[in-house]
Amino acid sequence: MGLLIDGLWHEQEPEAGADGRFVRPETAFRNWITPDGRPGPTGHDGFAAAPGRYHLYVSLACPWAHRALIARALKGLEEMVSVSVTHWLMGEQGWTFAPGEGVVPDPLFGSRYLHEIYVRAEPSFSGRVTVPVLWDLHTQTIVNNESAEILRMFGSAFDACGARPSDLYPEPLRAEIDAMNERIYQTVNNAVYRCGFARTQAAYEDAVAPLFETLDWLDEQLAQRRFLFGDTFTEADIRLFTTLVRFDAVYHGHFKCNIRRLVDYRHLCPYARDIYQMPGVARTVDFGHIKRHYYMSHRSINPNGIVPAGPALDFDLPADRGKDISKILDF
Ligand SMILES: N[C@@H](CCC(=O)N[C@@H](CS)C(=O)NCC(=O)O)C(=O)O
Numbered sequence: 001m002g003l004l005i006d007g008l009w010h011e012q013e014p015e016a017g018a019d020g021r022f023v024r025p026e027t028a029f030r031n032w033i034t035p036d037g038r039p040g041p042t043g044h045d046g047f048a049a050a051p052g053r054y055h056l057y058v059s060l061a062c063p064w065a066h067r068a069l070i071a072r073a074l075k076g077l078e079e080m081v082s083v084s085v086t087h088w089l090m091g092e093q094g095w096t097f098a099p100g101e102g103v104v105p106d107p108l109f110g111s112r113y114l115h116e117i118y119v120r121a122e123p124s125f126s127g128r129v130t131v132p133v134l135w136d137l138h139t140q141t142i143v144n145n146e147s148a149e150i151l152r153m154f155g156s157a158f159d160a161c162g163a164r165p166s167d168l169y170p171e172p173l174r175a176e177i178d179a180m181n182e183r184i185y186q187t188v189n190n191a192v193y194r195c196g197f198a199r200t201q202a203a204y205e206d207a208v209a210p211l212f213e214t215l216d217w218l219d220e221q222l223a224q225r226r227f228l229f230g231d232t233f234t235e236a237d238i239r240l241f242t243t244l245v246r247f248d249a250v251y252h253g254h255f256k257c258n259i260r261r262l263v264d265y266r267h268l269c270p271y272a273r274d275i276y277q278m279p280g281v282a283r284t285v286d287f288g289h290i291k292r293h294y295y296m297s298h299r300s301i302n303p304n305g306i307v308p309a310g311p312a313l314d315f316d317l318p319a320d321r322g323k324d325i326s327k328i329l330d331f
Pocket of ligand 1: 001002026027061062063064065094128129130131132145146147148
């Protein structure tokens with residue numbers, strides 16, 4: 001772990017917040033790709049959608065980067081937005097492109113480290129170097145490094161360039177999706193990190209109780225509906241899925257989120273399998289990268305870096321959640 005200070009890399013452990021709580025830093029680059037290059041909800045203009053103009057840097061381990069990869073797959077953007085995949089190990093230099101199974105090197109600059117990309121965009125950048133990163137080849141800068149925004153812009157920005165028409169953020173549901181995203185972010189997506197990186201018993205307990213309360217609530221909701229908003233698949237499902245798919249492999253053991261496993265949930269587990277089985281989604285999931293990243297990178301919570309052999313997981317089991325997904329997503 002480390003961070004950039006005035007464009008220079010420093011190896012240092014992140015500090016915990018008050019009472020040993022894990023604090024997630026603010027995201028730095030907040031521009032939007034829009035159909036005509038006009039500014040989006042944040043940032044400035046100049047980022048028009050065009051095939052081949054943008055490049056995405058991800059880690060296959062990271063649940064935040066995973067949001068962007070799934071939207072890219074489901075919206076049919078694989079030919080329009082190219083991708084690089086970092087090595088699973090986040091060590092002293094942060095994310096790297098060291099050779100390894102499934103690593104896709106940086107085709108633009110042949111970078112060794114992801115922090116080089118941040119310094120290219122802003123030579124005196126100070127802050128953490130995170131994935132995902134969306135790079136603009138045209139203006140040679142980072143468009144955005146906030147996964148929630150990359151997910152949302154992928155949902156519609158490229159529709160006029162030939163993306164699949166499915167709408168991941170439908171107008172009539174926006175307020176409800178925003179509320180669901182907020183609850184899931186606070187008590188699921190980020191809560192697993194708050195459990196894992198807690199440095200006091202109280203900080204851990206504050207995170208683990210709401211996590212399972214929300215998972216139990218979601219299980220009840222999903223008894224009556226296929227997705228979070230019935231038959232309409234939205235970005236909220238993508239945001240929930242990226243945590244669920246990692247749950248038994250890493251959060252249950254490594255992060256001590258162990259009151260229940262995903263497989264113990266009667267509806268939540270088949271729901272996760274249903275999404276895993278959508279066309280293109282399984283190829284965005286790499287349990288090798290996921291397990292090796294978490295267990296080998298976080299030495300403060302797993303000092304010897306041993307990667308457990310299990311658990312045995314099968315996301316290909318029948319989901320039995322309803323009709324062929326291609327009818328829902330306009331495939
Ligand atoms: N707000 C960011 C957070 C992304 C994030 O924290 N990514 C992690 C990987 S799972 C990372 O790159 N961490 C490196 C670091 O914090 O130094 C987003 O959602 O895009």
